Amino acid sequence: MTVVEADLLVRDCLLFPMDGREPIRGACLAVRGDRIVYADRPKGAFFRAEEVIDGRGKAVLPGLVNCHTHAPMTLLRGLAEDVPLDVWLREHIWPVEAAMEPDDIYWGALLACLEMSLTGTTCFSDMYFHEDRVARAVEEAGLRAVLAPGIMDITGPKLGEELLKGAVRLAERYGPSHGGRITVMLGPHAVYTCSRDLLERVKEEADRLGIGIHIHLSETEEEVKKCLSEHGKTPVGYLDELGLLGPRTLAAHCIYLTDEDIRLLAARGAKVAHCPVASAKIGTGVARVPELLSAGVDVGLGTDGPASNNTLDMLETVKFACLLHKAHRRDPTVLKAREALEMATVRAARSLGLSGLVGSLEPGKKADFVVLDLRKASTVPLHDPYAAVVYSARSGAVEHVFVDGEPVVLGGQHVRLRADEVLEKAEEKAAELLSRAGKA
Amino acid sequence: MTVVEADLLVRDCLLFPMDGREPIRGACLAVRGDRIVYADRPKGAFFRAEEVIDGRGKAVLPGLVNCHTHAPMTLLRGLAEDVPLDVWLREHIWPVEAAMEPDDIYWGALLACLEMSLTGTTCFSDMYFHEDRVARAVEEAGLRAVLAPGIMDITGPKLGEELLKGAVRLAERYGPSHGGRITVMLGPHAVYTCSRDLLERVKEEADRLGIGIHIHLSETEEEVKKCLSEHGKTPVGYLDELGLLGPRTLAAHCIYLTDEDIRLLAARGAKVAHCPVASAKIGTGVARVPELLSAGVDVGLGTDGPASNNTLDMLETVKFACLLHKAHRRDPTVLKAREALEMATVRAARSLGLSGLVGSLEPGKKADFVVLDLRKASTVPLHDPYAAVVYSARSGAVEHVFVDGEPVVLGGQHVRLRADEVLEKAEEKAAELLSRAGKA
Numbered sequence: 001m002t003v004v005e006a007d008l009l010v011r012d013c014l015l016f017p018m019d020g021r022e023p024i025r026g027a028c029l030a031v032r033g034d035r036i037v038y039a040d041r042p043k044g045a046f047f048r049a050e051e052v053i054d055g056r057g058k059a060v061l062p063g064l065v066n067c068h069t070h071a072p073m074t075l076l077r078g079l080a081e082d083v084p085l086d087v088w089l090r091e092h093i094w095p096v097e098a099a100m101e102p103d104d105i106y107w108g109a110l111l112a113c114l115e116m117s118l119t120g121t122t123c124f125s126d127m128y129f130h131e132d133r134v135a136r137a138v139e140e141a142g143l144r145a146v147l148a149p150g151i152m153d154i155t156g157p158k159l160g161e162e163l164l165k166g167a168v169r170l171a172e173r174y175g176p177s178h179g180g181r182i183t184v185m186l187g188p189h190a191v192y193t194c195s196r197d198l199l200e201r202v203k204e205e206a207d208r209l210g211i212g213i214h215i216h217l218s219e220t221e222e223e224v225k226k227c228l229s230e231h232g233k234t235p236v237g238y239l240d241e242l243g244l245l246g247p248r249t250l251a252a253h254c255i256y257l258t259d260e261d262i263r264l265l266a267a268r269g270a271k272v273a274h275c276p277v278a279s280a281k282i283g284t285g286v287a288r289v290p291e292l293l294s295a296g297v298d299v300g301l302g303t304d305g306p307a308s309n310n311t312l313d314m315l316e317t318v319k320f321a322c323l324l325h326k327a328h329r330r331d332p333t334v335l336k337a338r339e340a341l342e343m344a345t346v347r348a349a350r351s352l353g354l355s356g357l358v359g360s361l362e363p364g365k366k367a368d369f370v371v372l373d374l375r376k377a378s379t380v381p382l383h384d385p386y387a388a389v390v391y392s393a394r395s396g397a398v399e400h401v402f403v404d405g406e407p408v409v410l411g412g413q414h415v416r417l418r419a420d421e422v423l424e425k426a427e428e429k430a431a432e433l434l435s436r437a438g439k440a
Numbered sequence: 441m442t443v444v445e446a447d448l449l450v451r452d453c454l455l456f457p458m459d460g461r462e463p464i465r466g467a468c469l470a471v472r473g474d475r476i477v478y479a480d481r482p483k484g485a486f487f488r489a490e491e492v493i494d495g496r497g498k499a500v501l502p503g504l505v506n507c508h509t510h511a512p513m514t515l516l517r518g519l520a521e522d523v524p525l526d527v528w529l530r531e532h533i534w535p536v537e538a539a540m541e542p543d544d545i546y547w548g549a550l551l552a553c554l555e556m557s558l559t560g561t562t563c564f565s566d567m568y569f570h571e572d573r574v575a576r577a578v579e580e581a582g583l584r585a586v587l588a589p590g591i592m593d594i595t596g597p598k599l600g601e602e603l604l605k606g607a608v609r610l611a612e613r614y615g616p617s618h619g620g621r622i623t624v625m626l627g628p629h630a631v632y633t634c635s636r637d638l639l640e641r642v643k644e645e646a647d648r649l650g651i652g653i654h655i656h657l658s659e660t661e662e663e664v665k666k667c668l669s670e671h672g673k674t675p676v677g678y679l680d681e682l683g684l685l686g687p688r689t690l691a692a693h694c695i696y697l698t699d700e701d702i703r704l705l706a707a708r709g710a711k712v713a714h715c716p717v718a719s720a721k722i723g724t725g726v727a728r729v730p731e732l733l734s735a736g737v738d739v740g741l742g743t744d745g746p747a748s749n750n751t752l753d754m755l756e757t758v759k760f761a762c763l764l765h766k767a768h769r770r771d772p773t774v775l776k777a778r779e780a781l782e783m784a785t786v787r788a789a790r791s792l793g794l795s796g797l798v799g800s801l802e803p804g805k806k807a808d809f810v811v812l813d814l815r816k817a818s819t820v821p822l823h824d825p826y827a828a829v830v831y832s833a834r835s836g837a838v839e840h841v842f843v844d845g846e847p848v849v850l851g852g853q854h855v856r857l858r859a860d861e862v863l864e865k866a867e868e869k870a871a872e873l874l875s876r877a878g879k880a
Binding site: 074075076077078079080081082083084085088111114115118119277279280281282283284285286309310311312313316320322323324326327328329330331332333334336337375376377378380381382383384386387388391392394395396419420422423426427430431434 | 514515516517518519520521522523524525528551554555558559717719720721722723724725726749750751752753756760762763764766767768769770771772773774776777815816817818820821822823824826827828831832834835836859860862863866867870871874
């Protein structure tokens, strides 16, 4: 008889391995240290575990992975609504961002980490300024993150070099030898906010450090037009010309793509972060996700910043992704529940270069997982596991969340952060920030 | 000094009156018996109340109104997913519905009432068979409902007369003298499932009883094509020709409308139930809601049946409505947060002919309201009340729900239904039903 020694065992659950296997009823998930040691039906194995969670009526999923956000923007959530994109940015967001201080970044990110934890996200990919403060929040919250310090040189090369230097410093601090839950990418903001020189410098440094690049790409028609007129190429083509389009490139949005762009993204093995909620809300358009998936591009889902979403709720994003593409194509067979859930787990992990570690529940992977309570009015009866999780379960069903085998959320409560303190401080910081920016 | 005598007082809350006034901070909602007696800033009034709820950090909204659903279909939720509409109906839904018994209707509806209560819906408009069983569930759950027994004569006039007779009987039982929380409409299913004769009979009976008509209208392109070829008119035009288009007509979906249809709907004062989530999910199309609103048509939001949504969560529907139309028009200014919330409260009540009773929080109206906890990670900081409720708050924020001044949900728990029993029985009924239908 096989004996499985574990620190933690979830037994009798509905397991979503997301490793190619379909959901398994009556399954066991066993964890030893920070790793999964068993994820299957018991098959006669004997489990010796320190702690046991009764999984009856529960779904166990890989921790959700948010591929694109700007976590500290929680402080700006609801600042201006239902206005045109340029008004939103120029009159509201940018003036307030200009007044943001590192401490705002920290509290905004901590609030984001609280929300993400409570809604089942265990890993997120962030792009913002002062990512060292986001890193601190991530460590305190017990989450996993891929942090991309924003880089641009709209005011001249000095700014670009300064931001790049800071980003490289962070990348070196959280390099492979660090071994923790944080990795770093370089975050050139976009082709229209970074000069050709700066993009080439970014590529140089990313190659030297062996790390990825996270960039906004082909988000609006204006961006594409401008790039075509200035560089004679689409943003995707231009990025490829500069050598920045590779398997470690994470391109956020990719809404306006030509067939050739899709072919290029696939050929280079570049990844795409699709943010359906925010793109819908700010009216930028509907990305060609079905074509990207058909071409074999790894598309992960993201919420985008909480100021343009206005949540960091990945279960909401997974459902909305299905709804948006079905509505847009007028075809209910487009973007099936399973595919969308893959885009928030296993495909998302691949998009972030973390597929060796997270994104699926199989022995050897990190024990990042979520326990959902399916004994709820919206998920009974349970005819279809994927449909139950994607179309019916809402974030209120998130009961426990583990990262690296350690509890982050138990019984719907964050075990590492004092939620009340985070809410209060974030509120205080937001009020001070608005007052500094002359918006209060 | 004004003294307000009340049974229940919610004080110091963020009140959403939805009666034309903007959200009010530091407001009081006072209830006496089943009616609201005060809904404003205290303005020096003195409140003497039996029970007091501390409203600090809470939003108080009118109970949400779901304008179109088929509540008992909870039992069929997740039965078949991501398949074409005709496959879904012909191969999955209809065969199982044919095997449904009145007791299935009751338990399915009770499960729906449980879910609606917990997610802040206090009133819903239903169309299904055996609505007497839905009525029983509504009464037990303590909700308010407008029930439309489904009527059709696809198999011949005998079926039509039988269903109409049953509907009339229910309407007489719950007539104006009943004075309870249930009202009845007649529910001719659609122009393609009801003969001209039957529709005329429905109108006759509705006029005689002084009640409304709830019908699916212009939901698919096929329906419009068929109607044009058979009757030489669009479904809206055809309904008008038969005299069925009036201020007491609630037309669900209205996705494929001509400009003339919109003009007719507005001219006749007909109401529209818009179900964005289900229509997206089954790929039927995007209704011309902005044009309907501009034309002055009262459009209320609905979830549609839980088998095609797959929730009955109106907060989700409100957000999704905004996202869908903004994405569809590529315009963030379309369908603003306030407008969408109106479509789930005051406009929805108008759509159901209940605007004298519910849909807004003002003295004299029934005390149907929801208390949302906004001290949550997704709703802090609170820069914009409408955005907080529509874009950030999820149904997990629903704390208390009152109908007719009586508690239905307190602290997130249903106080009238034993949730565990409802889940268990619904599960059992669904399993038996599938087995009877040869689907288990």
